[in-house]
Amino acid sequence: MGCGNSLKKGNTSEKENSDPVSTTHLLSSAAITEQPGDLMVRAALVIQNWYRRYRARLRARQHYALAIFQSIEYADEQGQMQLSNFFSFMLENYTKTNDEDSALVSRLFDNTRQESKDREDYLGLIDVPDSYDGPRLQFPLTFTDIVVLLQAFKQQQTLHAHYVLEVLFEARKVLKQMPNFSHVKTFPTKEITICGDLHGKLDDLMLIFYKNGLPSENNPYVFNGDFVDRGNNSMEILMILLVSFLVYPSDLHLNRGNHEDFMMNLRYGFTKEILQKYKIHGKKILQVLEEVYTWLPIGTIIDNEILVIHGGISESTDLNTLHQLQRNKMKSVLMPPMPVNQEVDVKRNKSGSANVEPGKVESDKLPSEQLTKHEWEQIVDILWSDPRGKKGCYPNTSRGGGCYFGPDVSSKVLSKFQLKMLIRSHECKPDGYEICHDGKVITVFSASNYYEEGSNRGAYIRLSYGTTPQFFQYQVTSTSCLDPLHKRVSAMELSAFRILKERMIARKTDLIDAFQLRDYSKSGKISLTQWAFSMENILGLNLPWRSLSSHLVSIDSNGSVDYMSSFDDIHIEKPMKDMNSNLIETMYRYRSDLKIIFNIIDSDHSGLISMDEFRTMWKLFNAHYKAHIDDSQIDELASTVDFNKDGNIDFNEFLRAFYVVHKYEKPKTPFS
Structure with missing residues (x-):
């Protein structure tokens, strides 16, 4: 099934072995007088050494490409x-703004509040027509419905919105009855399978079920979060997992990951997928899904000795607190608790919109505020943290949330709660899994080909009482997976350097300023060390810049870098002829953040935002991010993209005007 299934350490059966290698020039003339057997042995050793160096170079290139993707x-x-800091900033500063700004802030938070959705009001309005030829579910669900769904999704059929909502409502009802941590027992005769991130990759889930069997009372599973986002089939995966959970609620366990979060879905694709697949009822599905997320358990404990959580732990992780807090009050990690002295009252006016009145407390109205700051941080840590080899607990500067925790932290926390092992996911690993912290921490990641075709294998773990974990690896097969290793690595490199170049062009002005600061002779050249330091200082990606330099910049025979060559083969198209470069780069750099804020404000998903809302939103954004863009420039830009001059902007089209053109690419037509 997978091209990675048969690969073991030292296996040299891949196609690159067939690459022609001439050994004549490798043998000295003196060797010709040796015995034929000796000559063959020497030739074999030379070829073997060459091949080992060849593979080592390919693996190094693959490693660098993966480092770029991950960074x-x-x-x-x-x-x-x-963005959580931005939302906090708005809440803390709205009283200093005028009425127009305050109204937009209140509207933003009004749209992120969650109220329980009524099943009858939703399902009663959605009929399944006789013409629908997709899968039909029968409630209460049975094993047959799991099979029906799998077969339908293999044929790329779409489940009707009525059934999607019915599954979500049923799941919410059952999940509400569950504790924060599911407790599972295994036996020597009954194993449990633990899967990591799937990220919308349906082929990986299908392959797991093919190799390991479908969920059942005798074949229990734990799916450890991040079911959705990035891949194209997040809805299909979510429906398979929720239907399986409803059939076997005691044998299929679903942990919340950091992507089971409506704010994450806005950036990483699941929201867009739902609105594309369910154009009419997509908004209803999104509203119910937001609440289902909040009721997902935050962890699983196996045999009272193995903790399974999505991210990790910190030195302050307290399982007692995590067992007792009200998990459904964590709407999104991007909406932190409000400071006590900034609580507000949200009241509705006659039109149904919200007004914010400072200084009044109505604690059940705003996202996450019923969790204390300590409780909120506890959940952020277990959803976002990563293990590292260095001792201690320190901020996770790469992700911006959670912490890095060392082997001493793992030992301390596990010992404190009488646990032996932590199994987590959250990080792509080349082999699909990784063991660290003296065997106390295991990472399992189940989405193969995560960054690019051939970039990594997926894996799952099987556990039974009193035995060591068993690891099973796989890789979904496609035609490119059968290519020689050098061709796969080259394709990965090309993709990795494209996205790295896009990151560079988004900071072009800042990079040039940093380069010129070190170009004391104004020659247009600096040393490789200076170039690498400037790249890291501005981009903050923690990459081996000296090793990557040959792919990114021109270097002369003296080792000096022509720093402007960093931007030779890429540029950002200008929506307006005389547009300020700093504004272009700022818009391009923050386009994802701006789109999320716009999509929250655009509560009816009309795709339009008023000019006044746009100006207000940008003013708040500009103040927090310190982008230093003149309001006049924004007004001019907004007026330019208000094509029909009706006072509204199609904000998605507006952001698509800022796009990168790589060398040799055919330029697009703006707004096409």
Whole structure:
């Protein structure tokens, strides 16, 4: 099933072995007089050594490409987490703004509040027509419904919105009865399977079920979060898992991951997927889904000795607190608790919109505020943290949320709560899993080909009482997976350097300023060390810049870097002819954050935002991010993209005007 299934350490059966290698030049003339057997042995050793160096170079290139993918992924998550600071900033400063600004802030938070949705009001309005030829579910659900769904999704059919909502409502009802941590027991004769991130990759889930069997009373599973986002089939995966959970609620366990979060879905694709697949009823599905997320358990404890959580722990992780807090009050990690002295009262006026009145407390109205700051931080830590080899607990600067925890922290927390092992996910690993902290911490990641075709294998774990974990690896097969290793690595490199170049062009002005600061002779050249330092200082990606330099910049025979060559093959198209470069880069750099804020304000998903709302939103954004863009420039830009001059902007089209053109690419037409 998977091209990675048969690969073991030292296996050299892959196609690159067939690459022609001439050994004639490798043998000295003196060797010709040796015995034929000796000559063959020497030739074999030379070829073997060459091949080992060849593979080592390919693996190094693959390692660098993966480092680029991961660094940029984490930098994006860091930007996402920083949105929580933006929302906090707005709440803390809205009283200093005028009425118009205050109204927009209140509207923003009004749209993020969650109220329990009524099943009858939703399902009663959605009929399944006779013409619908997709899968039909029968409630109460049975094993047959799992099979029906799997077969339908293999044929790329879409489940009707009526059934999607019915599954979500049923799941909410059952999840509400569950504790924060599911407790599971295994036996020597009854194993449990633990899967990590799937991220919308349906083929990986299908392959797991093919190799390991469907969920049942005798084949229990734990799915450890991040079912959705990034992949194209998040809805299909979510429906399979929830239907399986409803059939086997005691044998299929679903932990919340950091992507089971409506704010994360806005950036990483699941919201867009739902609105595309369910154009009419997508908004209803999103509203119910937001609440289902909040009721997902936050962890699983196996045999009272193995803790399974999505991210990790910190030195302050307290399982007693985590057992007792009201998990459904964590709407999103991006909406932190309000400071006590900034609590507000949200009241509705006659039109149904919200007004914010400072200084009044109505604690059940705003997201997450019923969790204390300590409780909120406890959940953020277990959803976002990563293990590292260095001792101690320190901020997770790569992701911007949670912490890095060392082996001493693992030992301390596990010992405190009489646990032996932590199994977590959250990080892509080349082999699908990784063991660290003296065997006390295991990472399992189940989405193969996560960054790019051939970038990594997926894995799952099987556990039974009193035995060591068993690891099973796989990789979904496609035609490119059968290519020689060098071709797969080259494709990965190309993709990795494209996204790295896009990160560089978004900071072009800042990078040039940093380069010129070190160009004392004004020659246009600096040393490689100076270039690498400037790149890291501005981009903050923690990459081996000296090793990557040959792919990114021109270096002369003296080792000096022509720093402007960093931008030779890429540029950002201008929506307006005389547009300020700093504004272009700022808009491009923060386009994802701006789109999330817009999508929250655009509560009816009309795709339109008024000019006044746009100006107010940008003013707040500009104040917090210190982008230093003149209001006049924003007004001019907004007027330019208000094509029909009706006072509204199609904000998604507006952001699409800022796009990167790589060398040799055919330029797009703006707004096409």
